[in-house]
Amino acid sequence: MATKKQDVKKEVKKEEDNKLVEKNNITSIIELIAIIIFIAVVLIFFPNTVVYNIVVLLLILSVLIFVHELGHFITAKKFGVHVYEFAIGMGPLVFSFKRKNDPTLYSFRALPIGGYNSIAGESYDDDDKLPKEAKLCYKPKWQRLIILSAGVIMNFITAFVLLLIVGFTGVTEQDNVVYRVENNSPAEKAGIVTGDKIVKVNGHKIDTWSYLSVVHILKNDSNVYKYEVVHQNGETQVYEITPYDAITDKSGNTYYIDDVNTEEKIVSDHNFKKSDYEKTKIIGVYGSSEVKHGIKNAFKYACKRFVTLFRTMILIIVSLFTGKLSLNMLSGPVGMYTVVDQVAKVGFINVLYLTAYLSLNLAVMNFLPIPAVDGGHIVFVLIEYITGKRVNEKVENAFHLVGFVLLMLLMAYVMFNDIFKLIK
Numbered sequence: 001m002a003t004k005k006q007d008v009k010k011e012v013k014k015e016e017d018n019k020l021v022e023k024n025n026i027t028s029i030i031e032l033i034a035i036i037i038f039i040a041v042v043l044i045f046f047p048n049t050v051v052y053n054i055v056v057l058l059l060i061l062s063v064l065i066f067v068h069e070l071g072h073f074i075t076a077k078k079f080g081v082h083v084y085e086f087a088i089g090m091g092p093l094v095f096s097f098k099r100k101n102d103p104t105l106y107s108f109r110a111l112p113i114g115g116y117n118s119i120a121g122e123s124y125d126d127d128d129k130l131p132k133e134a135k136l137c138y139k140p141k142w143q144r145l146i147i148l149s150a151g152v153i154m155n156f157i158t159a160f161v162l163l164l165i166v167g168f169t170g171v172t173e174q175d176n177v178v179y180r181v182e183n184n185s186p187a188e189k190a191g192i193v194t195g196d197k198i199v200k201v202n203g204h205k206i207d208t209w210s211y212l213s214v215v216h217i218l219k220n221d222s223n224v225y226k227y228e229v230v231h232q233n234g235e236t237q238v239y240e241i242t243p244y245d246a247i248t249d250k251s252g253n254t255y256y257i258d259d260v261n262t263e264e265k266i267v268s269d270h271n272f273k274k275s276d277y278e279k280t281k282i283i284g285v286y287g288s289s290e291v292k293h294g295i296k297n298a299f300k301y302a303c304k305r306f307v308t309l310f311r312t313m314i315l316i317i318v319s320l321f322t323g324k325l326s327l328n329m330l331s332g333p334v335g336m337y338t339v340v341d342q343v344a345k346v347g348f349i350n351v352l353y354l355t356a357y358l359s360l361n362l363a364v365m366n367f368l369p370i371p372a373v374d375g376g377h378i379v380f381v382l383i384e385y386i387t388g389k390r391v392n393e394k395v396e397n398a399f400h401l402v403g404f405v406l407l408m409l410l411m412a413y414v415m416f417n418d419i420f421k422l423i424k
Helices: 002-045 050-078 141-168 186-191 209-217 263-268 297-322 333-346 350-369 372-389 393-423
Strands: 083-098 105-119 197-201 227-229 235-242 244-249 254-256 277-282
Touching: 002 050, 050 105, 050 141, 141 297, 141 350, 141 372, 186 235, 186 372, 197 209, 209 297, 235 254, 244 263, 244 333, 254 277, 297 350, 350 372, 372 393
Parallel strands: none
Antiparallel strands: 083 105, 197 227, 227 235, 244 254, 244 277
């Protein structure tokens, strides 16, 4: 008799639990729909506002992180690694489900900032209930390398596809050929003429105009730029050029700095805040502005721009370590918001280009052999390849923990520096 009563209570409890789960699921779906409607309303009816820029930035970061994590997820599943959860977004759980014959929990979380994978045995054996073959740490080294690299590869692919889409809309040819020389500029006085090809500046190989722009912002104590130029007749000459200092405002207006019009005077006369202008160096050479269309030009543009952006990021990273570029040049979330604000006003294609740039940036940063990122984990697999034995898990965990703390400190420094630039 007692057993029957217990069974009845269990059935009632089970039914109540099922109703509670169903109610929570309905609530979660309503919350998710509300978030989607909110984002759509902001994007459609509130362009070029603060909330619009924040939403666009969050969407860009979410897409890029989602794509990155999707790479890890697909390869982990392919090699039979158990994935506890694949989440879109971060923070509190809004909605989740499981597919038939699939142990992975698929979830949507409240904060639309990327997502994550929870993979079994990511660094070491962390679950006694799973067989060894379902854990990443027990997989063959080549499989681990593929899974760890997959996120970076997905970001590289995303960057190239977006650049290809941008290219289809029409591209401006920006190679290393001088299209125009400004009158009375340092370049003209040195002897550079239209049609010259700039092949090197201060020892850096130049093949696109955007890469030349990055070389110009590197620290140069002498303020002399050695331009190696190939003339149209095939003759090569090296010119030593001292640029003019100038101030460029947000509208693109340029004000030359000299003994009379000092930086302080120009700022005072135009009532500039620090965030209203940037100090630039004027050489006086400009690239072509010819717009080209077609599949061939789009593909050529995507390939060339992909390589240029990759080289640019490597140059920036190396320059940070060598001291040729200040940490103040880095941007965090606040700086990225400012960039989104400027880019979104120009048009959707520019937002796509920015997304491609950030995707490539995310890939490069994650591939660096530093703690707490994919590259850091890859280093330990490579050490295992070389030595034939695994590094002690406590040593590896300590390595990644210290690296994570340092990265958070760097992010905090960059963020506060961005804020300081805005309010100065």
